[in-house]
Amino acid sequence: MGLTFMKSIIALVCLAGSLLATLTLSAVAYAEEALCTCRYCEAAAARASFGVELGNDGPHYAPVRMVDVQHIKLDITPDFKKRTVGGTTTIRFVPLRKPLEALTLDAVQLNITGVEGSTPVTEFENSGEELTIAFKEPIPVGQESWVTIEHNCEPTGGFYFRTAEMGYPEEDTHCWTQGESHYARRWFPCFDYPNEKSTTEVICHVPSDMTVISNGRKLGESVDLEKQLKTVHWLQDKPHVNYLICVVAGYFDKLEDTAGNIPLGFYSQPSLSKHAANSFQDTASIMKFYQKEIGVAYPWNKYDQVTIWDFIAGGMENTTITTLTNNTIFSKETENIKSSRGLDAHELAHQWFGDYVTCEDWSHLWLNEGFATYYTHLYEGEKFGRDATLYGLYRDATNRVLPGGNNDKRPIVWKRYTNAGDQFDYRAYPKGSWVLHMLRSQLGEEMYRQAIQNYLKEHALTTVTTPELQAAFEETSGRTFDRFFDQWVYHARHPDVKIRYRYDPKLSLAHFTVEQTQKVDNDVMLFAFPATFALKCGDEMVYHTEEITDKKHEFYVPVPSKPEMVQFDPEYTLLANIDFDKPEELWLNQLENAERCVGRILAIEALAKKKTNKGIDAIQNALASDPFFGVRVEAAKALGKMNRDEALAALVKTPEQDDARVRLAVADAVVGFYRPESLDTILESAQQEKNPAIVEQWIDGLAKYSDDSVTSYLRASLQRESFRNQVAEAAVVAMEKSGSSQYVPDLAEQVTNHSDKYTSRGLGKVLIALAKLSDGKEEKLQSLKLIAPHLNNGRTDVQKAAITALGQLQLEEARPILQAYADATNDEELSKAASNALAELTKDKSPQPRELIELRKQMQELEKSNKSLKEKLDDLEKKLETTEKKD
Template identity: 30%
Template sequence: MTRRLLALFLLAGLSGSLAGQENTERIVNERDSRSHDFDLVHQRIELSDFDWDSLGFRGRVTTTLRALRPGFDSVILDAGALLDIGSVTTAGGRTALRWAHDRDSLIVHLERSRAFGDTVRFTVDYRGRVRNGRGLTFIPADTLPPARPRQLWSQGEAMDNHLWFPTYDFPNDKATWEMVVTVPSGYTAVSNGALKSDRTSREGSRTMTWRQEKPATTYLASIVVAPLARLADRWRGRPVEYYVYREDSARARALFEVTPDMIEVFSRLTGVDYPWPRYAQTTVADFFGGMENVGATTLVDWIPTRAAYADRPWYRHILIPHELAHQWFGDYVTTANWANMWLNEGFAEFMPGQYWGRRLGVHAMEEYYLDEYEQFMQIDARRRMPLASLGSNNIYPKGALVLRMLQQYLGEARFWLGVRRYLADHAFDVATSDDLRQAFRAATGENLDWFWEQWVYRAGYPHLVVSAEWDSLSATLSLQVEQTQRDTLPVDKSGTRFTVPETFRLPVSIRVGTTGGDVTARVWLDQRQQQVRLPGVAARPTMVIFDEANEVLKDLTFGQPVSWLANQLRNDPNLWNRDWVIRQLASHRQSPEAGAAIAAAATGADYFHTRAQAALALSAFEGATVNAALLGALSDTSAQVRAAAAQAMGERSDLGAVPALRARWEADPSEAVRGQVLVALGRLAPEETRALIVEGLASTSYLDVVAEAATHAAIERGDSTLLGELDRAAGRVRLAMVALGVFGARGHERALDMLDRHLLSSRATIRHRAAEVYRNIVPDSVARTRLTAIRPAITDEKTRQEIEELLARSGQ
């Protein structure tokens, strides 16, 4: 699942005081798991009469469950407050049952008491309605760019499926289900499991019956209803399907065709053949990214153009393999409660790096986890939390990085033995963090309590400060290593205080380069201050690589001579180390040796990521060597390197770069490069850039990367004569809406008038973006006046609620 939505739910779900409670004890003892007195066995969910105007539909759910206590005489199901219950009867409608519906709970009184283990079956008929975007999202057809057809889709995670059908809405129980969906003529209903029937009535309506025959958690039940084209593929004879808008069919094949190969690689790595009868991926509008509904992933409709593949789109590189990995980690084996959600998301975030490493090589894998590291550091800086904790904010990148550390520590064979044991022990079931630890112990014989305690149950990471001293007489290199992390985390609003280990236990490999050959050592760090002595360093060191393979998630401060750093940049094959070295060299702005080393990497490194990072770092240096390197990088075969070179040129004052940048704007095939070139030209040649900004704002590109860049340039330019162009772009370009707020905050009433019109748009995402700009950009006093005036004209319930919240905040 995409990060932002899940994080918002989980943080909102924090309640009660945890002060004084040890997080390890809380997680291991499943204190965040929900009790239930029945086992949900099967549900038949029948849906019809969808109404896009009222956000309504008709539903019937027949539930089969098994009593888990004696004297079982009533059932409490989760059922949204807006579900209008018509009747509850025994299966077949023979006997009416008493029921009560209170907020989000439906209480069904059985006709007689049942014994432990007895089976109970009953049917609920209801008329459903939702608050759009909760449980179900209804999207009307419109002609605003980009146009999309009328559609609806569900989103169950974390606990929203009960808003459209009565069920048990918590992950610690699994059931089977069938989805019987009647849709208008020309529409398709996509759901979980195998298609059992597809019938068209005389009136033209279509009824499709999907059956999920293997148990899964109910938040993974899903539907999509839209006029869709189906593209067919196969994996070992099983259907692999791609459902897209008909006009997207040609582009969709190129995007999704990698899926069968990903299924093959994940099946081999996990030792579990893809566990569901089919795999479908369906694209929809206004989705937040992707959701791993069992056997039927829902994805946002951002299908790349042919040109976009030069820019390595996130969609193919991360989103598709992430959601696919969930079919094993999250669907086949599911977290028992939300405090262990990292088991789902951490593995799903870890697996794409494994795929690309096997298909594109070790540098591709290192690059993937390096990106995860950078995301982790940004999130951790905002709030430091353990992996396993209710509402944890870092379950995606930290989860992936902790699993990568475990893989490096155990080695390939033992790591995958542990993963396979975990999947085998909890197949079609739920699991906790400690279940994963025990699976690794059973598979490898190693007690990993220490690893779990510091990386799963506690917060933070080690901050290492290292210094080196070489003694020629004893031929010894001495390293002083200090762990400087502090346990300074405050108690939060819920009373929770997580802790950071005072000392981490860390396995570290060290390589010392000398003219007489390299010296290596592997040491364990387990003290706040520790000296590490490496004998046999007979010649003066030429470089020292600390944590050579980046086996430890850390922050490293290690002052070194420029010559050591330059030598490491030339010779170290590890991508993470190169990135670190480039940052260290970039801090030596007055050093010709540092600039020359980075310039050489910008044009000569063997992997595009290193060349791109080096090109970016050259923005801090001056001189003919740097100019030549950036011009060379601007013609690199990699679009990422060319974009980095253009960005660096824009951050320097070298007007000699303008002709080369102009040429790239005219001819570069990469949309991302043209975007960076536009921003650079806006800084270096502002007098001739206005026409390019107008052209860029009107252009179409994948994810509007060129228009976004044009908006950046317009904001920097501060030219209010561009407001008309920004207004026309604001409906499709997120940053253009922000630009209206920026100009409005600068006193341009016309920009605020435009923002007000977007609050009345027929498209929900446009209204929301305009409200967000009022929330985050426009001064409160101005926002209060404008929103008070426009409030009576807003008819959409959700937008009106956003405005009320903004007015309440600005009035404080």
């Protein structure tokens, strides 16, 4: 009877949210007791009554434009104490195709206080998601019109504050906006999709000692001495998409430079500004290179970069003003390990690819992100040589594209995403970059450049889709690219290529078999690609390219003598999984003779798998003397993965490296081994190393060892001064990995007295480590008291970490705190984190039966869903009452 009764309660609650209030703690306890003896099928039956929310998996298309937006004018005032923003938005537009009776704008959780227009407005409706404005008379097609909307909000996204009340340095107080992909609608009403471009204008009112930066050129600023408010006026007079509108205001220190006649501004937080020059040292040379490489002058009037505390991404390419994570600022002690060059180059490339020419909808995002990724690699090549470009492509392929794409049936151009954020993955960034690299490799650099130049000039200041890019390549080259774009862009994956080679001494022929082994279906094609081989025969190099179009292809190459080196794709121009099984001697010769770094790296990988002493010696020699740092880095990684004493010995005997990136790789490889006799070496290395990034790596290796010397060193490292407290944070991570509760007092002391020294993520690591290491009920309760207050920390990263830490404590006393937080917060991320933490508490309660665990999860979800249902029922009841009164 208990189970039946509980099912009835659940059903009634699902139908009427108000009943949830009557479900007391004793009723929940009764339900748990009732399910203790039921079968798993009964739990499944209870689960079924909750239903499953399915995301919209598309297809997604750009919305039909009812008007042409010509200009957007924002007049706003941010309130740094209340963390609100209000003002007016004026949108100038022209109806398209048919007279406009009502204008619909995106507007999420905005308080709309007034609307007026050039055509009288009869009424407006604010649904919480959209603002609909009805006009007294339909506005004729082509008639320029405007609406002005008064609004305010406490933004839930799109507009962000960083203030002392939130835990940030007071001298760094600032606010900023983030539009991509659909966040502008959360602070002003707009057409929030990238298939609409307009000019924009920003008027911002802030305290008189603050700075305001926005898109375009500054028209002026003035100060109201009575109100102590500064008004700053910016205008972007070339059209750009809505998500690129940006406002940043607050306290900043500024550096200046120029790139030709383009002024460059670098704004950073006062607490970090003494290090800012490190991060922006390449901007002018990147700008110069891009204008030469792209063949189109920088299309805007200035370029600013602004760092942001706890930015939600690495950077955002707003037109003429890029916002960047302040983590991009680094100290010189890290030598060349830390660099902003890649981020700087990526975001600057967007000023052409993404801002000047913009993808029309998110399925074509690679036209923004693929270009920015590839041109970052091209700049590396400009600065450090061809190998630097290829090494970047190699890392993208091996770390992201090939692993990510092996079992992924989504193509680059994909319309069935759940939300726009799904498109921001390896397909748009590194795979998109690789598509461009393959096009450049097949066409040659000059013809590729001409095609890109034609593409940008033809589509300047407009939105585009992939066919426009394909057309530019075809019109420039005079050849079709249907198959290329079909297999690489509109279908999924990449080829798996199996290559077999043998030499015929009688006929002096090299015999090759090239086979594609990937599964071919409706999602993955049989690929067509050029396969190039380089054969070293004495002093002569023989190159041969074969067009592969079939599943299996055999061919012969005449050679003057037996090849000493047989290398596939010597210029690294094909994105593919390559299985080339050949004798060790050929790999040794490739390591010694391959011209490009990737050929030598691939040889290192193959030799490491064979694990012979001869191979280890060759890899160690490459680590010691190869001219390109990336080969030395990969040599260190390969030795580290072998887990042989000979490999460890090869690492240890390697001469001291001048390049810090290689020293870091060596440290990472050495600490990957567990050898008790290595402890003294690791400790000594950590104590002698001055570069904090490398010290961090040595410290990470100490987590494996239980020794008084390690304990003392880690505790001392908590007190060691370093930029952003990097060394102390490394010690915290090592303490957590050790699993030892002896560090709980040390971590508690960090939370109590030194929280302000850590970054948001660093403090989060301290909280989680404290929770994980706390042992015993009393110690856990003490830790709970230290962790729980950080639920109210103004920094999202700290809040999420505190939530996670409470779940990790495995204390039932944490449940009501987490439940109350989950119920109270309007932040989706924090609510999800609280739900996960509650599930963590539930999951590890081993004495409880599975059925009880499932019911508890269901009750948590039920409470949330019925809170929403009750609100909807209340709203319906009010509407019915209003209707009855009218009748």
